[in-house]
Amino acid sequence: MNDTELDEMLDSWTARPATASLRERAQAGFTAAMEPRPLPATRVNWKNAFARRALKGLLAVAVVALGAFVLVVTQAVPQTLRLVSPPVQVPYVVDSEFIQYASDGSSEVAMHTASYSQVRTEFLLSRTLLAIRSGRRSREVWTPDSSTSSHARVSRPTWRKGLEPPEPTPTTSLYTLAAID
Amino acid sequence: MDLIESARKGRESAFLELFDEHHLPLFRFAYRLTESVADAEDIVQECFLELLRPACSYDPARTPIRTYLFGVVRNQSLKRLRKNDVADRNGSDARQDRSPESEILRTEMEDVVARAVMGLPETQREVLILAHYEQMPLAEIARVMDFALAAAKSRLQRARAGLKETLAAYAPGLERKR
Numbered sequence: 001m002n003d004t005e006l007d008e009m010l011d012s013w014t015a016r017p018a019t020a021s022l023r024e025r026a027q028a029g030f031t032a033a034m035e036p037r038p039l040p041a042t043r044v045n046w047k048n049a050f051a052r053r054a055l056k057g058l059l060a061v062a063v064v065a066l067g068a069f070v071l072v073v074t075q076a077v078p079q080t081l082r083l084v085s086p087p088v089q090v091p092y093v094v095d096s097e098f099i100q101y102a103s104d105g106s107s108e109v110a111m112h113t114a115s116y117s118q119v120r121t122e123f124l125l126s127r128t129l130l131a132i133r134s135g136r137r138s139r140e141v142w143t144p145d146s147s148t149s150s151h152a153r154v155s156r157p158t159w160r161k162g163l164e165p166p167e168p169t170p171t172t173s174l175y176t177l178a179a180i181d
Numbered sequence: 182m183d184l185i186e187s188a189r190k191g192r193e194s195a196f197l198e199l200f201d202e203h204h205l206p207l208f209r210f211a212y213r214l215t216e217s218v219a220d221a222e223d224i225v226q227e228c229f230l231e232l233l234r235p236a237c238s239y240d241p242a243r244t245p246i247r248t249y250l251f252g253v254v255r256n257q258s259l260k261r262l263r264k265n266d267v268a269d270r271n272g273s274d275a276r277q278d279r280s281p282e283s284e285i286l287r288t289e290m291e292d293v294v295a296r297a298v299m300g301l302p303e304t305q306r307e308v309l310i311l312a313h314y315e316q317m318p319l320a321e322i323a324r325v326m327d328f329a330l331a332a333a334k335s336r337l338q339r340a341r342a343g344l345k346e347t348l349a350a351y352a353p354g355l356e357r358k359r
């Protein structure tokens with residue numbers, strides 16, 4: 001079979017004609033495609049969107065106002081914090097007796113303190129200065145106000161180099177008061 | 182302003198002018214690929230509506246409209262053929278538009294040729310239909326099918342060689358040669 005014979009045979013296969021409605025269907029499809037589509041419901045319902053935004057803004061303003069109010073009240077009237085703060089839990093009390101030695105070997109109790117330790121910090125509850133020998137100088141005595149419930153926080157004393165202060169224990173401790181001069 | 186731009190802006194006359202100019206060869210191509218008038222009409226309609234979609238990838242600077250439309254028809258036809266193939270395997274009749282009357286009217290030779298062409302491998306069949314029935318140049322066929330020119334040419338040669346072999350028994354003058 002040559003190319004001409006093949007072409008003649010292929011030509012015998014004719015395509016069916018399209019139906020007359022094809023053009024009308026295409027036209028209808030065009031009209032449908034060009035029709036404006038309705039906007040999504042979320043865009044139309046702008047009132048709800050506005051109300052939601054306003055509510056969120058109002059909530060944020062209320063939170064900020066409440067925070068500012070609490071800050072102002074606690075700064076102006078500090079006692080109010082005690083209304084909400086839990087009472088201090090004292091785990092134990094250390095009664096200390098400070099003995100002062102004279103050059104002749106005699107000694108006397110110079111001071112009593114009551115304190116407790118928490119998170120590596122000593123809190124002084126009371127201090128009683130009993131006697132100071134002449135010619136020696138002690139630290140400035142601070143007497144906590146026993147009428148209030150607030151606790152005084154004292155700084156660690158100046159210890160000599162090489163001597164670290166012992167950790168406070170739940171039992172009564174005896175410290176030797178070193179000469180400061 | 183070209184027809185496509187006018188149609189996209191809602192001018193119906195531009196759309197219909199475009200349709201009238203191109204729909205017949207597209208319909209023939211779709212029909213020969215699917216062997217179904219209904220499927221071919223759906224494909225042609227869909228192909229023109231595709232042009233109106235905002236996401237349409239047609240670029241007039243790169244591709245002539247005819248090449249683009251044939252490409253869309255080819256893709257749509259392949260989709261339908263695969264879908265119908267699955268339907269055939271499930272026992273349904275995919276070619277419902279063939280009435281008994283139309284089958285009788287079909288000449289024996291036409292039927293033989295159609296079966297022979299449809300029996301070709303997919304890409305060879307497409308190249309042969311575009312080259313022989315639509316008189317499309319090989320370079321354009323290569324663009325429609327996204328092939329190299331040499332690939333399109335070799336597929337056409339293989340398709341023709343295959344058909345010569347298949348249709349040899351029906352060739353006029355065959356008895357004379359014997």
